[in-house]
Amino acid sequence: MSSARRNGPLALAFNAVVITFMLAPLLVVCAVAFTSENTLSLPGWNWSLRWFHAVFDHPDFMQSFWNSLWLALASATLATLLAVPAALAINRCQFAGREALNGLFMSPLVVPHLVLGVALLRLFALVGGTGSFAWLVLAHALVITPYVLRLVLAALVGFDRSVEQAAASLGASPATVFGRITLPLILPGVSGGWLLAFINSFDEVTMSIFVTAPSTVTLPVRMYMYATESIDPLMAAVSALMVAITAVAMVALDRLYGLDRVLVGKA
Template identity: 85%
Template sequence: MSKNGPLALAFNALVITFMLAPLVVVCIVAFTPENTLTIPTTHFSLRWFKAVFAHPDFMQSFWNSLWLALASATIATLLAVPAGMAITRYAFPGRDFLNGLFLSPLIIPHLVLGVALLRLFALVGGTGSFGWLVMAHALIVTPYTLRLVVAALVGFDRSAEQAALSLGASQATVFRRITLPMILPGVTGGWLLSFINSFDEVTMSIFVTSPSTVTLPVRMYMYATESIDPLMAAVSALMVAVTAIAMVVLDRVYGLDRVLVGRR
């Protein structure tokens, strides 16, 4: 049977429906005018979205998550670009170890990372610090940026760089005017992917946040333990919208197929 036969298409449709159905239901419930988690049957209302923007704790947590994601994604990119260039361009002792070290957060459960970082922050006196929280998030999102940077550098034609060097350009000039513009889609895509993962991170953040640095996912988790009402659905719908917009930008800049395959 052809891979694109009716059964294969039906199976793919069922899988997509199974994955998207909870998100669709949550987004619909967010527009309910009722006080309980119900699908609106008479009319749609923006009542709970207004309540989100009027809730000071949620708004503060949103800004915490936004600045945290911006900072951690930027730090991850600054680390991933030179690391990716070293890994792909030079053969040196420990190169495989370095690559594995940068990618290791992908295989370590975030629960384990959260407990370990909580102990580390307690030892160095960094508990509750926003700066240390940024470093923690940069640790877990750097692998995503590194993978896309490495993918952009694999098979990179260095003839333009060599020509510029032969004409007297410095290494810094070559990187700024030739190398970086040519790998910019991969760098930008890696930054966006890191931003998305940092903004949505909850498991590790539960352990390392403080009352003044609570992120939006952690605030949602805390709120859900106390009350379940459509406010949670409205916040979830807004997070889905932010993530979807970032994914669209990522697809336009780099291409989701390259992200999933991991090569150009």
């Protein structure tokens, strides 16, 4: 049965209105980024790349972009290294505290990022990690690990372990079984989780405001700071670039894993 038959005209119209309502602000911001004026206004016939050039010529924004990029790469990789063995243990082992361990890993999704930011700021002050890029990576890994964990757990559902057992019976070591059998079979979940973690780390702003230092300011935090001082089309250009980066990453995630399976994993 086709989607049109399952959903009546009113349901389709309602979905169209909701999608338009959600996408309209993004489309307006992206359109404003191409204005040639000095104020936030929709471009007429004179479309310009002036403000995109201004972004690349702005040293603070470029430094913040590289900070966000390296931070997202490092924290997503660390989160994946933590989530894969945790998912294997939760999925395959029966031990006391199994559900508690799962709840512990998933707890950053429940705690507001504002609360996490204040708590991590206090922790970094106590251990002398304020302003350290390494501690900032740990903070982001804490927030994004649940995304990787859920997708790896979803990839392990229905996993046929007879292939692993056959390899082990032929003399393969546990490391060989994992590297040549297990990991390739769950690789879509691992790569999809890594990419989803990368997106969330790159866009994180609420917690980052509390734990960044002047030398480690991320791009979302830089945008927040700039918006408190002035509002001009430069902000629209930066926002349009971030929308483009996120859209490309989401398309890659859909190709690697499938957005419908991601939504099931996050649920």
